[in-house]
Amino acid sequence: MxxxxxxxxxxxxxxxxxxxxxxxxxxxxxxxxxxxxxxxxxxxxxxxxxxxxxxxxxxxxxxxxxxxxxxxxxxxxxxxxxxxxxxxxxxxxxxxxxxxxxxxxxxxxxxxxxxxxxxxxxxxxxxxxxxxxxxxxxxxxxxxxxxxxxxxALNKQNLTAYDCALSGARLKLAAKLLLRYLEGSKEETINVQALQLIWNMVDLA
Incomplete structure (x- = not known):
């Protein structure tokens, strides 16, 4: 055809x-x-x-x-x-x-x-x-x-591939913790210190 x-x-x-x-x-x-x-x-x-x-x-x-x-x-x-x-x-x-x-x-x-x-x-x-x-x-x-x-090799943010992987891992963990907090999970209480940790993870990423 x-x-x-x-x-x-x-x-x-x-x-x-x-x-x-x-x-x-x-x-x-x-x-x-x-x-x-x-x-x-x-x-x-x-x-x-x-x-x-x-x-x-x-x-x-x-x-x-x-x-x-x-x-x-x-x-x-x-x-x-x-x-x-x-x-x-x-x-x-x-x-x-x-x-x-x-x-x-x-x-x-x-x-x-x-x-x-x-x-x-x-x-x-x-x-x-x-x-x-x-x-x-x-x-x-x-x-x-x-x-x-x-x-x-560095990208334009001065990050190596390993840096990108670590940043991605931090964001994924932060997202999971934040979601658990927003859902009001009774299994694991997230206090102020935990929220500060989440904030720091996002900031580092």
């Missing part, structure tokens, strides 16, 4: 919807690897097209956890890995934030030189993929021991 459309409408791969999504964006999200392959063979330049938020089809594939589509795009257009969205986030930032990416996906990503070299790249807030990873509750694969990771 896709092949027939491409033969009839040559410009189809570059036609985008109101959000800037091309047929390649859609194909990666729908898990249609054959469509991804045909679209790339028709016009490789479509891999470099961005939507309204600056996201490429590779970003869409990464967030959707579609490893096979990612590898197809990278094999056809290796340098599209360098592209970032309007927040400065690269493909690794997206795959880390994906609720669908598996541990196997992450391991495969780290073995790919075109992708693993992005581990030290920062978004416009100064956050590396490691910063984003440490902000996630579900850490699928630990980047910290990878040779390309800069463990001491």
């Amino acid at each position: 896709i092949q027939k459309l491409l033969q009839r409408f040559g410009a189809l791969p570059k036609q985008a919807d109101q959000n800037g999504w091309t047929p390649l964006h859609l194909a990666t999200c729908r898990g249609s690897d054959e469509s991804v392959k045909l679209l790339l063979e028709s016009d490789r330049q479509v891999a470099y097209m961005k939507d309204a938020k600056g996201r490429t089809a590779l970003h869409a594939a990464a967030y959707g956890g579609n490893l096979s589509a990612m590898l197809l795009i990278i094999s056809s257009c290796p340098d599209c890995c360098e592209l970032v969205d309007k927040r400065g986030r690269n493909v690794l930032h997206f795959i880390i934030e994906s609720p669908w990416a598996t541990k196997e996906n992450m391991k495969a990503v780290l073995k790919n030189p075109s992708l693993s070299k992005l581990l030290y790249e920062k978004d416009f807030d100064g956050n590396t993929p490691l910063h984003h990873q440490f902000n996630m509750e579900d850490i699928k694969e630990n980047f910290i021991d990878h040779s390309r990771v800069d463990k001491m």
